Amino acid sequence: MSNYIDIGAVTDIPIRAARLVKTMHGCIAVFRTATDKVYALDDKCPHKGGPLSNGIQHDESITCPLHNWVFDLNTGMAKGADEGSVRTYDIKLDNGRILINSDAIARAEAAE
Amino acid sequence: MSQKLIIIGAGMASGRLIECLIDADPNAYDITLFNAEPRGNYNRIMLSPVLSGEKTYDDIITHSDEWYAENNVTTIFGEAVTLIDKVAKTVSSKSHTISYDKLVIATGSAPFIIPVAGKDLDGVMAYRDLDDVNNMLAASRKPNANAVVIGGGLLGLEAAAGLKEQGMNVTVLHIAGHLMDRQLDPAAGYLLKKSLEEKGITVHTEGFTKAILGEEEVEAVLLEDGTIYPADIVVMAAGIRPETRLANDAGLRVERGIVVNDAMETSEPDIYCVGECLEHNDQLYGLVAPLYDQAKVLAKTLLGEPAAFTPVEISTKLKVTGCDLFSAGDFLDGDDREEIVFRDAVRGVYKRLILQNNKIIGAVMYGDTADGAWFLQKIKSGEDISDIRDTLIFGPNFASGADADPLAAVAALPLDAEICGCNGVSKGDIMAAIDAGSNTLDAIKANTKASASCGTCSGLVGQVLQMSLGDEFVLPERETVCKCTDLSHDDVRKLIVAKGLKTIPAAMQELQWNTSCGCATCRPALNYYMVCAWPGEYMDDGQSRFINERVHANIQKDGTYSVVPRMWGGITTPDELRAIADAADKYNVPTVKVTGGQRIDLLGVEKEDLPAIWYDLNSAGMVSGQAYAKGLRTVKTCVGKTHCRFGTQDSTGLGIKIEKAMWGAWSPAKFKLAVSGCPRNCAESTCKDLGIICVDSGYQVLVGGAAGLDLLETELLAQVPTEEEAIELTQAFYQLYREGAQYLHRPYKWIAKVGLDWIKEQCVENLENRKALSDRFEYSQQFYRVDPWAERASKGVDAHEYTPLADFTKVAAE
Ligand code: SRM
Numbered sequence: 001m002s003n004y005i006d007i008g009a010v011t012d013i014p015i016r017a018a019r020l021v022k023t024m025h026g027c028i029a030v031f032r033t034a035t036d037k038v039y040a041l042d043d044k045c046p047h048k049g050g051p052l053s054n055g056i057q058h059d060e061s062i063t064c065p066l067h068n069w070v071f072d073l074n075t076g077m078a079k080g081a082d083e084g085s086v087r088t089y090d091i092k093l094d095n096g097r098i099l100i101n102s103d104a105i106a107r108a109e110a111a112e
Numbered sequence: 113m114s115q116k117l118i119i120i121g122a123g124m125a126s127g128r129l130i131e132c133l134i135d136a137d138p139n140a141y142d143i144t145l146f147n148a149e150p151r152g153n154y155n156r157i158m159l160s161p162v163l164s165g166e167k168t169y170d171d172i173i174t175h176s177d178e179w180y181a182e183n184n185v186t187t188i189f190g191e192a193v194t195l196i197d198k199v200a201k202t203v204s205s206k207s208h209t210i211s212y213d214k215l216v217i218a219t220g221s222a223p224f225i226i227p228v229a230g231k232d233l234d235g236v237m238a239y240r241d242l243d244d245v246n247n248m249l250a251a252s253r254k255p256n257a258n259a260v261v262i263g264g265g266l267l268g269l270e271a272a273a274g275l276k277e278q279g280m281n282v283t284v285l286h287i288a289g290h291l292m293d294r295q296l297d298p299a300a301g302y303l304l305k306k307s308l309e310e311k312g313i314t315v316h317t318e319g320f321t322k323a324i325l326g327e328e329e330v331e332a333v334l335l336e337d338g339t340i341y342p343a344d345i346v347v348m349a350a351g352i353r354p355e356t357r358l359a360n361d362a363g364l365r366v367e368r369g370i371v372v373n374d375a376m377e378t379s380e381p382d383i384y385c386v387g388e389c390l391e392h393n394d395q396l397y398g399l400v401a402p403l404y405d406q407a408k409v410l411a412k413t414l415l416g417e418p419a420a421f422t423p424v425e426i427s428t429k430l431k432v433t434g435c436d437l438f439s440a441g442d443f444l445d446g447d448d449r450e451e452i453v454f455r456d457a458v459r460g461v462y463k464r465l466i467l468q469n470n471k472i473i474g475a476v477m478y479g480d481t482a483d484g485a486w487f488l489q490k491i492k493s494g495e496d497i498s499d500i501r502d503t504l505i506f507g508p509n510f511a512s513g514a515d516a517d518p519l520a521a522v523a524a525l526p527l528d529a530e531i532c533g534c535n536g537v538s539k540g541d542i543m544a545a546i547d548a549g550s551n552t553l554d555a556i557k558a559n560t561k562a563s564a565s566c567g568t569c570s571g572l573v574g575q576v577l578q579m580s581l582g583d584e585f586v587l588p589e590r591e592t593v594c595k596c597t598d599l600s601h602d603d604v605r606k607l608i609v610a611k612g613l614k615t616i617p618a619a620m621q622e623l624q625w626n627t628s629c630g631c632a633t634c635r636p637a638l639n640y641y642m643v644c645a646w647p648g649e650y651m652d653d654g655q656s657r658f659i660n661e662r663v664h665a666n667i668q669k670d671g672t673y674s675v676v677p678r679m680w681g682g683i684t685t686p687d688e689l690r691a692i693a694d695a696a697d698k699y700n701v702p703t704v705k706v707t708g709g710q711r712i713d714l715l716g717v718e719k720e721d722l723p724a725i726w727y728d729l730n731s732a733g734m735v736s737g738q739a740y741a742k743g744l745r746t747v748k749t750c751v752g753k754t755h756c757r758f759g760t761q762d763s764t765g766l767g768i769k770i771e772k773a774m775w776g777a778w779s780p781a782k783f784k785l786a787v788s789g790c791p792r793n794c795a796e797s798t799c800k801d802l803g804i805i806c807v808d809s810g811y812q813v814l815v816g817g818a819a820g821l822d823l824l825e826t827e828l829l830a831q832v833p834t835e836e837e838a839i840e841l842t843q844a845f846y847q848l849y850r851e852g853a854q855y856l857h858r859p860y861k862w863i864a865k866v867g868l869d870w871i872k873e874q875c876v877e878n879l880e881n882r883k884a885l886s887d888r889f890e891y892s893q894q895f896y897r898v899d900p901w902a903e904r905a906s907k908g909v910d911a912h913e914y915t916p917l918a919d920f921t922k923v924a925a926e
Pocket residue numbers: 666667668669674676705706707708709710711713715739745746784818819820821822858
């Protein structure tokens with residue numbers, strides 16, 4: 001069974017903002033939407049590595065700060081004409097706490 | 113012989129359970145009902161009408177003492193069960209220990225009391241049962257008493273409305289950005305807030321309670337942002353938690369709630385559960401409709417019949433008079449989902465449907481919820497709506513071709529609303545001219561002067577024409593801000609001011625945006641228009657800014673940042689240079705570069721190091737150079753008459769004065785200046801947004817240059833005799849540009865649109881207006897001439913940007 005790790009309160013992330021979870025092998029961006037949903041994606045744009053946590057969020061999409069590719073937070077897929085995808089991680093909210101699947105961190109560690 | 117059934121908790125769920133059991137087989141069980149409250153089942157959801165005075169307790173009793181007696185239910189009220197002994201099969205309260213064959217736990221929920229200092233003071237209460245309501249009513253009898261409600265969800269808002277009805281001054285604190293964030297999207301939340309405010313309730317969103325103040329009794333509530341609200345009572349409506357203590361102690365399987373299977377059996381034989389205290393398939397339930405279904409299922413289980421609980425979509429309504437809202441299903445966006453949004457700003461109506469694979473999966477409505485049930489039905493049935501999709505949002509009664517009205521925003525303006533600011537022409541004036549026979553834009557221009565000057569209101573004038581003349585008038589095509597709206601930048605700017613719109617959700621609602629929260633194009637534009645229109649009032653929305661303006665540095669291709677401190681007029685000192693050098697060493701800055709703007713750029717700084725490097729630069733007296741801003745950038749200067757043999761005036765000194773007066777200001781696009789000491793023009797004044805060339809007789813103020821994507825020479829705005837006038841004219845020009853240009857247009861583009869002659873009329877010929885513009889700029893500068901670096905380096909603003917939420921690199925390293 002998978003384990004979840006408590007990484008903070010949903011209110012630690014301002015609305016429509018993102019914060020980082022650092023792992024041994026890269027950063028995961030955790031997004032909070034206007035409707036209080038949370039998403040976790042690699043903080044690395046497949047185009048040229050832009051830090052997605054720094055983009056502008058709208059609805060459930062994020063626009064990369066470097067060259068404006070837009071990704072769906074649900075699937076990590078690029079929208080519109082661009083092609084590519086960002087890895088997403090299992091994350092959920094429980095009573096205002098953000099829980100990330102420990103595999104997310106373990107995977108990043110197993111990656112080497 | 114009938115079996116002994118004990119039920120713990122006389123709430124909404126167990127009330128229904130008992131009815132179902134007795135209906136099916138009155139003799140199957142010998143029922144004993146415990147309740148912690150000193151009373152039996154009543155309709156908890158009608159507590160709000162009791163609080164507001166519309167109903168009394170007697171009106172909401174569902175099961176009276178007589179009813180229990182007639183149906184042979186033994187009641188033990190006013191006594192909480194404190195122990196379940198699952199081996200001996202008994203339950204105990206203070207004065208009873210009773211054995212059971214079957215046990216039902218129906219303990220409902222406990223209010224969540226947020227763990228802040230002062231939570232135990234007298235006057236802090238929850239909103240859960242009749243006693244709470246009585247306490248609130250008692251408090252409201254004191255004249256002019258203050259109530260603070262923590263929590264802007266369903267419960268909190270009902271409490272707030274009830275307390276307001278009772279004459280209290282009510283403030284609602286809500287941590288999210290909009291009310292009822294679990295049920296509503298931001299647009300509907302905005303409308304709800306608006307109608308509560310119209311009732312006189314104060315709503316503070318993003319209000320984080322820091323402490324409840326008072327000695328013994330509560331006196332006030334202190335928020336993290338320093339706001340203090342006086343309070344005679346504090347109502348905690350911040351959420352509920354399943355009441356699982358008994359089950360926990362008894363060793364039943366409990367996650368968030370008491371875990372049950374489809375038949376409502378807990379992990380323990382002969383122990384069952386129903387209501388808010390249970391968890392089924394990872395799901396909790398907090399509304400009565402599903403609890404009633406659970407009660408039916410459990411009655412069957414208890415009677416030995418197979419039954420399974422299957423949750424269905426439920427909808428929410430708020431029982432506050434005048435706040436008509438409806439929400440059902442899943443209303444979040446997603447890749448495979450589409451939305452249909454309908455807004456009618458005039459009537460304050462907002463409807464949004466979420467579709468997936470041609471089925472409705474969610475609906476949010478505010479203002480007109482008449483069709484709620486119809487949509488809920490469609491969500492439940494999951495029927496394919498492709499055939500009726502075009503007219504779906506208009507509901508079941510859709511007959512004619514009624515369509516969202518693009519002219520609604522203009523129609524809603526009062527007659528005295530100013531449409532043309534340059535010439536002071538109101539909507540009423542334009543309508544009068546139309547009545548008198550003017551039926552084209554040109555005729556209106558000629559007869560009223562509306563849109564005869566800068567022309568940015570021609571879109572609105574056209575809409576007034578269209579509204580009055582209908583199909584006879586065809587609006588010229590124009591560029592909209594983005595796909596989220598049918599309005600142009602000019603229209604949006606004017607309507608924000610005319611309608612007094614002071615938040616982005618307000619603008620999106622009132623201007624009938626057709627997406628729920630905009631996009632990366634319109635949000636930064638709206639944010640700027642608000643910053644410009646409402647200095648000191650508007651709360652800047654960082655999440656609507658591009659990253660550079662959000663973190664006050666320029667993002668680099670590798671995700672690091674560059675840091676450029678101001679160097680006023682290009683002048684620096686050995687101390688500043690030493691501090692820059694020290695900072696470059698300390699933070700391992702890979703590149704130190706002299707920029708084209710006469711200052712020094714530290715490139716390649718890690719985001720996490722930004723506050724620290726700013727702190728060091730601040731300590732040496734330097735502030736942000738705003739090299740990232742759609743705002744005032746640099747003022748380049750040449751050495752001028754202090755040193756140069758050709759210099760006519762103190763160009764360096766003037767440049768520094770201008771930069772010190774104007775730094776920190778935001779504008780539609782970046783704004784760069786230069787001051788040269790003579791026409792040799794060593795500061796390159798003739799290709800700037802505004803350049804000054806000093807001459808013997810004064811100062812030539814030049815505007816509209818470009819040296820980036822386009823190359824353009826400036827044109828003369830005016831020559832003025834004194835430094836003071838040069839500064840005032842510079843500020844007046846900047847303000848005119850700030851108030852008029854569309855987002856991302858540099859001045860030269862704006863000038864091409866409105867014409868230099870018009871600009872001269874505004875700030876050269878009309879001295880009074882020049883002064884007024886410059887005053888407005890000064891007013892705005894009180895709020896924006898603030899170093900954003902210091903705010904972040906020393907005051908902790910936006911700390912979340914620079915620190916990770918969690919760091920597993922250190923843990924794993926051990
Ligand atoms: C640092 C600097 C180059 C340098 O090493 O000298 C620079 C660097 C950038 N310029 Fe520039 N510009 C710099 C002076 C200029 C100048 C010259 C000047 O200001 O005297 C110009 C031409 C004058 C003008 O503004 O018209 C200039 C015209 C541009 C343009 C084209 C603007 C236009 O409207 O045509 C852009 C693109 C834009 O803004 O959209 C741009 C954009 C940029 C950005 C911000 C690109 C970006 O969006 O990331 C560069 C950031 C680099 C970085 O990673 O930090 N930069 N840029 C100069 C900073 C000056 C300062 O001290 O603030």
